[in-house]
Amino acid sequence: MGWLRGLVNIAYMLDDEKLKKKAQGYIEYLLSTRQDDGSFGPDGPKDSMWPDVNYEHVGYEAARINAAGILLNYYGFTKDERALDLVKNFVLEYYGKQHYKPGSYTWFNNIGQRGIRGLAYSLYSITGDIAYMDAVEPHVAYSTPESDWKTGYIHKDPKCTHGAVFGGLAAIADDYLFSGDEDNKQVIDDGLKWLDETQAQVGGNYTAHEFIATSDGRNPTNGSECCPITNHVMTLHRLFAVYGDTSYADRLEELMFNAVPAYITADAWARQYDQQANQVLCSVAKRRFDNRDDANIFGINPHYPCCNGTLGAPLPAFINQQWMKTEDNGLVALSYIPVEVNAEVGAENVKCKLTVDNEYPFRGTGMKFTVNVEKPVKFTIYLRAPKYIGDYGERTAIMLDGEMTKIEPNALYALEREWHDGDTFEMNIPMNTKFIKRTDSSVAVKRGPLYYALRIKEAYRQMKHNYEGSADWEIYPASPWNIGLFTTFRAAYASVIEEHHPIGEFPWAHQEEVLYNEKEKAFKTWREKEPVILHIRGRMIRNWGYHRIYPMSDDIPCEKDREYGEEVKVELIPYGCSALRISEFPSIE
Numbered sequence: 078m079g080w081l082r083g084l085v086n087i088a089y090m091l092d093d094e095k096l097k098k099k100a101q102g103y104i105e106y107l108l109s110t111r112q113d114d115g116s117f118g119p120d121g122p123k124d125s126m127w128p129d130v131n132y133e134h135v136g137y138e139a140a141r142i143n144a145a146g147i148l149l150n151y152y153g154f155t156k157d158e159r160a161l162d163l164v165k166n167f168v169l170e171y172y173g174k175q176h177y178k179p180g181s182y183t184w185f186n187n188i189g190q191r192g193i194r195g196l197a198y199s200l201y202s203i204t205g206d207i208a209y210m211d212a213v214e215p216h217v218a219y220s221t222p223e224s225d226w227k228t229g230y231i232h233k234d235p236k237c238t239h240g241a242v243f244g245g246l247a248a249i250a251d252d253y254l255f256s257g258d259e260d261n262k263q264v265i266d267d268g269l270k271w272l273d274e275t276q277a278q279v280g281g282n283y284t285a286h287e288f289i290a291t292s293d294g295r296n297p298t299n300g301s302e303c304c305p306i307t308n309h310v311m312t313l314h315r316l317f318a319v320y321g322d323t324s325y326a327d328r329l330e331e332l333m334f335n336a337v338p339a340y341i342t343a344d345a346w347a348r349q350y351d352q353q354a355n356q357v358l359c360s361v362a363k364r365r366f367d368n369r370d371d372a373n374i375f376g377i378n379p380h381y382p383c384c385n386g387t388l389g390a391p392l393p394a395f396i397n398q399q400w401m402k403t404e405d406n407g408l409v410a411l412s413y414i415p416v417e418v419n420a421e422v423g424a425e426n427v428k429c430k431l432t433v434d435n436e437y438p439f440r441g442t443g444m445k446f447t448v449n450v451e452k453p454v455k456f457t458i459y460l461r462a463p464k465y466i467g468d469y470g471e472r473t474a475i476m477l478d479g480e481m482t483k484i485e486p487n488a489l490y491a492l493e494r495e496w497h498d499g500d501t502f503e504m505n506i507p508m509n510t511k512f513i514k515r516t517d518s519s520v521a522v523k524r525g526p527l528y529y530a531l532r533i534k535e536a537y538r539q540m541k542h543n544y545e546g547s548a549d550w551e552i553y554p555a556s557p558w559n560i561g562l563f564t565t566f567r568a569a570y571a572s573v574i575e576e577h578h579p580i581g582e583f584p585w586a587h588q589e590e591v592l593y594n595e596k597e598k599a600f601k602t603w604r605e606k607e608p609v610i611l612h613i614r615g616r617m618i619r620n621w622g623y624h625r626i627y628p629m630s631d632d633i634p635c636e637k638d639r640e641y642g643e644e645v646k647v648e649l650i651p652y653g654c655s656a657l658r659i660s661e662f663p664s665i666e
């Protein structure tokens with residue numbers, strides 16, 4: 078179902094006839110299965126159009142709820158009343174008259190409750206009818222220890238420690254919308270802090286190779302599955318939408334520009350199941366994960382198909398929600414990727430187009446914004462000043478009408494005025510390279526919202542060709558990776574040299590990545606350079622190598638235990654571009 082959601086969103090956002098036709102087949106199938114009791118979907122588990130049922134019956138309700146959400150998305154794009162009507166009936170009849178008994182499955186309670194409340198809330202938003210909310214109330218009220226996320230997070234003991242745990246924070250935000258409980262935000266922020274301290278990785282993600290780690294969760298060789306990462310992305314969208322707190326947007330950018338592009342090849346033909354912050358060898362072998370031996374390779378289906386369903390979700394959601402409407406009918410920026418926003422703004426709902434043109438997230442200078450409106454209209458554009466600047470006294474600057482305004486980091490700046498057709502303004506976000514301390518002996522390197530990773534030369538081994546551009550790959554390192562960085566603050570900051578290149582066809586490709594060339598129908602080595610490369614000084618660490626049991630890098634030796642080799646010049650590339658990488662480096666003071 079996750080896969081179908083991605084398909085519908087991408088088909089309509091790109092207005093792609095081929096994809097829309099493909100999606101329509103599934104939509105027509107769902108519409109044709111409407112039952113008298115309000116439910117829909119296949120009769121039994123043998124139906125291949127409903128693959129979730131084949132695996133475990135307990136997934137069924139979650140899949141059905143997911144499908145109803147997809148029908149609402151489809152309705153949003155097409156205004157096909159058949160879809161809206163089916164979902165209305167599903168909520169009022171099937172749930173409202175309790176053909177489905179509240180809380181029948183544990184797994185459903187973990188992830189399904191959020192879904193039915195979301196459906197009811199969407200129907201309420203569309204129709205203004207509170208009956209949909211009333212219909213799902215007994216289902217939402219039913220809780221088990223696993224689904225009571227608030228209590229779980231307060232006691233730092235969520236009974237469900239599967240990667241689904243990251244979605245629990247969004248459930249607490251949703252609770253706030255209904256209950257008005259003011260303490261929910263504190264529970265969420267404490268929960269994030271707890272996850273930061275116990276699970277946070279350099280890519281902006283938390284460790285969950287199926288379950289969250291019970292010890293040593295921040296170790297850079299832990300595996301992080303795609304599904305919890307996408308779950309985490311959707312959660313941060315929800316937190317920002319509900320609370321408007323810019324720190325959630327900072328976190329979301331980190332994920333979207335680092336861990337998300339890293340889990341898939343630049344041509345989107347292959348993905349991992351588990352990614353590592355320090356990933357020096359992708360091969361089929363036993364690792365310290367709860368998954369099968371192939372979880373770390375790039376391919377069509379490493380370990381389990383769930384990730385194929387979810388990995389299409391983050392990007393359309395991020396693009397769709399890049400700008401949001403505010404309560405005063407203005408617009409607020411979540412992030413700054415190049416987009417065109419069409420909205421109705423101001424007291425009289427005047428049609429407005431906002432065009433954002435820049436090279437974000439690789440470069441933050443010269444970002445241009447153009448406002449087109451049907452007639453002059455007063456409304457507010459809220460601009461977000463990221464938290465990642467400010468340590469060196471930098472400030473985000475806005476140029477409007479020839480005047481420059483500097484805005485404080487980690488805040489929303491309100492541009493309130495009467496906008497005229499063709500008005501423009503400019504924004505500059507300075508991006509300096511910084512060292513982010515990870516432990517007493519390790520650092521990450523960050524410039525703007527991007528983390529940077531050591532460029533490691535690679536040898537690709539094709540294990541199996543599936544079809545067209547789909548193949549399964551092992552990747553072996555072909556250059557040393559046991560390198561520490563000089564991080565003595567001022568010297569190292571001054572010694573970073575930036576190299577810039579145009580953003581090409583595949584912004585998240587790295588030089589020498591093997592990609593599928595659609596025209597030549599062949600795999601080719603990518604020759605272009607990454608949009609930003611950092612040059613920095615480091616030193617070989619002779620006694621840092623592979624783990625004695627697992628084929629991955631060993632723990633980073635503390636400074637006093639290191640045997641240093643020669644000094645070297647190293648190149649760092651954006652984390653999201655890399656396949657093999659060191660992104661948590663030994664720091665050399």
Ligand SMILES: [Zn+2]
Nearest residue numbers: 303304383384
């Ligand atoms: Zn998965």
